[in-house]
Amino acid sequence: MAVYEQLYGAYEGVPQSALSRFLVIPRYALRDIFKSKLVTGMFLVCFVYPLIAAILVYLRHNVNAVAILQIDILELIPIDGSFFRTFMQIQGAFAFLLTVLVAPPLISRDLSNNALPLYLSRPLSRTEYVLGKGTVIAAVLSLVTWIPGLLIFFFQASLAGTGWLWRNYWIAGSIFLASAVWIVLLALIALAISAVVRWRVVASGAMLGIFFVPGAMAEIINNLFLTRYGSLVSLWATMNNVWAGLFFLFDRNSGSVQGTVTNPIYDKQLFNIILLEPPLWAAWAVVAAAGLICVWILSRRVRAYEVIK
Amino acid sequence: MSTSPTENEMQQPSLSVHGTGYHGWALWMRQTLAILQLELVKNFWGRRALLLYLIAALPVALVSMLSLLPPDADEMRELGRLSQVFAAIYGGLILRTLIFFGCAWVFMNLFRGEVVDRSLHYYFLSPVRREVLVVGKYLSGLIATIILFGSATAASMLILFYGLLPAEASAYFLSGIGARHLLTYVGVTILACIGYGAVFLIVGLFFRNPIVPALLLYGWEWLNFLLPPGLKKISVIHYLHSLVPVPLSEGPFAVLAEPTPAYLAVPSLFIFTGVIIFLAGLHIRRMEISYAGE
Numbered sequence: 001m002a003v004y005e006q007l008y009g010a011y012e013g014v015p016q017s018a019l020s021r022f023l024v025i026p027r028y029a030l031r032d033i034f035k036s037k038l039v040t041g042m043f044l045v046c047f048v049y050p051l052i053a054a055i056l057v058y059l060r061h062n063v064n065a066v067a068i069l070q071i072d073i074l075e076l077i078p079i080d081g082s083f084f085r086t087f088m089q090i091q092g093a094f095a096f097l098l099t100v101l102v103a104p105p106l107i108s109r110d111l112s113n114n115a116l117p118l119y120l121s122r123p124l125s126r127t128e129y130v131l132g133k134g135t136v137i138a139a140v141l142s143l144v145t146w147i148p149g150l151l152i153f154f155f156q157a158s159l160a161g162t163g164w165l166w167r168n169y170w171i172a173g174s175i176f177l178a179s180a181v182w183i184v185l186l187a188l189i190a191l192a193i194s195a196v197v198r199w200r201v202v203a204s205g206a207m208l209g210i211f212f213v214p215g216a217m218a219e220i221i222n223n224l225f226l227t228r229y230g231s232l233v234s235l236w237a238t239m240n241n242v243w244a245g246l247f248f249l250f251d252r253n254s255g256s257v258q259g260t261v262t263n264p265i266y267d268k269q270l271f272n273i274i275l276l277e278p279p280l281w282a283a284w285a286v287v288a289a290a291g292l293i294c295v296w297i298l299s300r301r302v303r304a305y306e307v308i309k
Numbered sequence: 310m311s312t313s314p315t316e317n318e319m320q321q322p323s324l325s326v327h328g329t330g331y332h333g334w335a336l337w338m339r340q341t342l343a344i345l346q347l348e349l350v351k352n353f354w355g356r357r358a359l360l361l362y363l364i365a366a367l368p369v370a371l372v373s374m375l376s377l378l379p380p381d382a383d384e385m386r387e388l389g390r391l392s393q394v395f396a397a398i399y400g401g402l403i404l405r406t407l408i409f410f411g412c413a414w415v416f417m418n419l420f421r422g423e424v425v426d427r428s429l430h431y432y433f434l435s436p437v438r439r440e441v442l443v444v445g446k447y448l449s450g451l452i453a454t455i456i457l458f459g460s461a462t463a464a465s466m467l468i469l470f471y472g473l474l475p476a477e478a479s480a481y482f483l484s485g486i487g488a489r490h491l492l493t494y495v496g497v498t499i500l501a502c503i504g505y506g507a508v509f510l511i512v513g514l515f516f517r518n519p520i521v522p523a524l525l526l527y528g529w530e531w532l533n534f535l536l537p538p539g540l541k542k543i544s545v546i547h548y549l550h551s552l553v554p555v556p557l558s559e560g561p562f563a564v565l566a567e568p569t570p571a572y573l574a575v576p577s578l579f580i581f582t583g584v585i586i587f588l589a590g591l592h593i594r595r596m597e598i599s600y601a602g603e
Contacts, residue, residue, distance in 0.1 A: 101518075201417070201421055201519060205417070208410075208520065217402065220371065224380065224397075
């Protein structure tokens with residue numbers, strides 16, 4: 001057939017609903033992600049702690065196992081809000097490492113290879129594109145955070161009975177909410193960094209730097225200024241406070257240090273400085289601000305075209 | 310029959326390119342300097358340098374804030390204790406975190422950045438020995454990090470002491486041991502850039518995704534205080550800690566080990582760096598560029 005006879009032909013198949021169009025992106029991206037042995041290995045490592053947690057729950061309710069292992073039942077860790085907060089902290093750290101491996105190529109490859117017009121020329125908006133890429137991260141991170149968390153929660157509930165479930169039902173909500181906040185924040189930060197730096201390795205490095213450098217900075221500020229407000233600089237420390245709040249374990253009084261002051265009356269006067277964690281609303285505000293900045297960066301960077309001067 | 314000068318000159322390039330004899334070294338030096346010049350411009354003025362400036366500015370901003378808003382404690386009023394405060398800032402923030410990440414950023418990008426930018430083949434196609442390229446790039450990274458982190462170390466110390474105790478600081482730096490401490494801290498910074506630079510250069514060359522090894526290295530260096538004395542020696546931080554003028558306690562869980570004396574620590578770092586550069590040179594000779602998947 002001659003070229004001039006090849007006219008435009010409209011798509012004749014059944015159109016996909018507008019709401020589910022963005023799901024095409026995760027469908028293909030998830031296949032690519034697990035082709036990497038490193039990601040698959042890391043993903044498996046993420047299940048080590050949930051397995052340990054499940055064994056701890058099982059041991060607490062299995063009299064025979066406790067007797068065989070000669071463990072004092074009181075020495076076993078209580079299964080309460082504190083147990084699940086620790087679970088969140090450990091799985092949250094693994095989720096971060098997984099994000100460093102999984103997230104950076106998602107947007108950076110499209111931007112560095114100028115592939116974005118190919119996406120956006122189809123019936124897919126910029127928001128749907130970002131939502132699709134975010135869904136990839138959310139899907140992977142959900143599998144290592146709230147899904148195993150809730151499974152362990154219901155495992156404990158099935159062994160401890162309905163009384164325990166009624167007393168602690170809020171923990172299920174806290175596990176989900178704590179994971180959701182962390183997943184959304186990680187996804188937004190990772191996508192924003194990828195959109196800015198455009199290179200996978202550099203984006204991974206920048207992501208590590210964003211968490212580790214302010215963490216060290218926060219520690220030094222806290223120690224030098226005898227405060228705990230420095231934690232607001234560190235996203236990890238801030239998230240820990242948010243999680244503590246969600247599990248009703250947040251206590252602003254985080255200890256005290258003994259200071260010495262030489263004044264005209266006493267040579268060296270000792271006094272206690274009570275270290276107060278920043279209020280919970282401040283932690284939420286930092287998380288919200290970080291998220292909003294990332295959304296703003298994404299709205300500026302994810303465009304089908306750009307003017308290069 | 311005598312050879313004319315013109316013929317001699319014509320023979321020189323072939324000698325130089327193959328790197329035999331005096332002319333080879335002269336050519337390599339010239340090429341190293343040329344690469345150094347190109348790379349220094351990238352390291353200082355490239356877009357990636359922005360993050361480096363930010364990292365180097367962090368301790369200076371912190372101590373400036375500390376000088377402006379000093380906490381009400383004796384640590385900020387006594388010279389002896391202030392030097393411990395600086396030792397904590399230096400050990401906890403500058404050495405362990407900022408220099409580590411700064412060097413990771415600069416040295417991993419020396420080759421990985423070129424692969425990402427799809428420009429490494431320009432170097433590989435030019436008549437330059439690849440070992441010369443490694444040395445030129447390594448030196449450029451070294452100069453950039455030494456200038457930035459050396460200045461950040463010196464500026465942080467001077468701002469802290471002069472900001473909080475101006476009268477005592479003058480005596481401390483001009484006639485006391487302050488100047489020696491300052492030079493030692495800058496010297497440790499230089500050694501840190503040399504050591505970490507070599508490690509990250511080879512990580513950037515050997516690994517397609519250098520983030521995981523960098524993370525493992527960070528963990529290894531951070532957990533160094535928990536390691537048995539034999540294993541402590543397989544790290545850069547152990548030798549650097551042995552050299553700092555004001556040693557700090559590493560906490561109740563630390564496994565104590567004798568610090569390595571300076572006459573062993575400094576040559577060890579240089580030998581280690583030499584071996585790494587040699588390995589990098591061997592590796593790059595067989596390196597093939599693949600831009601796919603970046």
